[in-house]
Amino acid sequence: MKLIRLCGLALFTLLLALPATAVIETYEFSDRELELRYRELSQELRCPKCQNQNIADSNAPISQDLRRLLHQQLEAGATDAEILNFMVARYGEFVRYRPSFNGVAVLLWLAPILLLLIGVASVLLMMRGRRQQSTALDPAEQQELSALLATTEKDD
Amino acid sequence: MPPRLKLFLPLILFLVLAAFLYRGLSLDPMAMPSALIDRPLPEFRLTELADNRPLERDDVIGEPALFNVWATWCISCRVEHPYLQQLADSGVPIYGINYKDEDEAARRWLQDLGNPYRANIVDREGTLGVDLGVYGAPETYLVDADGIIRYRHVGVIDERVWRDTLEPLWREIAALESTP
Incomplete structure (x- = not known):
């Protein structure tokens, strides 16, 4: 009886975890290096819809599309520069968090x-x-100072 | 620099800063100019919504027209629909780009609400959308007779948007058309 309840609880907590995995899709990469580049580029590309988020963090439909494109292009063998040019040609310099030097x-x-x-x-x-x-006094100033001192001494 | 003038430095700095900040108040931080202004409408090979016939770039250019990105899941599109109908009735050619939508729902929408479009390009995967730099709906592109994109409006087109921004451009393009 206790075991069944435990199993039920385990199943329930698993179900709770489902939405977390449903938020952002995962991609399979043929090469570990591609995956690293994917991660880097998706963090550098800015979501056009939800400004101030990169496409890796954003769940906007446009970010999903751009991530899919990024994956496709990486698998097709495009270089980083080619991918960035592709994005900039469509969405402007705006999509880069690191704008180009021009x-x-x-x-x-x-x-x-x-x-x-x-x-x-x-x-x-x-x-x-x-x-x-x-701070040193020039001769004229020195003379003025002595004169002033002389007058005050006289007053005393 | 004379010491008298130096006293005014903070005031001058303040005025410069104030001028920049004041300008910032009236800037729209969401405004994002399209990268495709003065560039040709991208090539595409898609289908038409009503009869599934193939549709490509050459089929839809040749005269100045509006290209309206819409979808049934887009609530603002429903808001602008009556005004698009009004524009179409007054003789402005409008092509639809049915963006990441379901065909059946889109056909029903046109049946129920009316069809202001010359033709509807079905962009189910959003590929034409990406080539155009679309990031949401509704968006509307003003394309001239040579197929060059002249303007992009993000958001609902209403009477004010048409009168203040789109119509002057529209007239300009139409005038170029009549004087070869």
Whole structure:
């Protein structure tokens, strides 16, 4: 009796796990290397419908389609560049989380370096400015100071 | 730089930043320009919904037309359907791309709601959809007589969309047509 109940419980928990496996389909790859590339590319390609998700995480119909295409093209022997070009030709530069180094995207790639250079330059400029403000008094200032000291001493 | 001017640096920085942020308020973050603008309508070999006859690119180009991506599972498509009918009645050629749908359901939809389409391309697997860069329905493409895609509208076409964006382009293309 106890065994039957245990079996029932086990079956029930298995059923609970079903929806989890139904969410994202799995693909068989002829080569382990293809599977690694699939994983990498599906994480780099952005879902056009649900922006801010890659096609590996998204369950939108369009992401399912793109994953299927990705699998087909990998199995057909396409290179990474060919696959990315295929996607960009249809969905624009938008589908890449790592935009290519051309056009307006160059600005995007270079902006951090540019900002760093501006920062370093301004720090250097500020330091040079500070060094020039030396604390030593020139003869005229020294004379003025002595005069002031002399007057205060007289007041005492 | 004179020290007086240096005082204004924070203000200038603030104004530049404010200008960018203000511009950002009116930008649509979901807006995604089509990669196929000014490119030819992709080649395809599919079938027609009503009679299953083969249909390809050459069968549907030759005059400026709208290509409307629709499906029975798409609720917004039902919303725009009456307006498409109105456009078709006023003489705008509209081709349907029945996107990832079931033929039987699609035929019933046209029977019940009316058929604004010259012909319906059955894209059951969404292959033409991917070639077009479709990522949902409804989407509508404005294609000129040479089969070049001139504009893509994502979402429902209503009177305002037609009047403000599609109709001016439509007139422009039609005008080019009449002056060879």
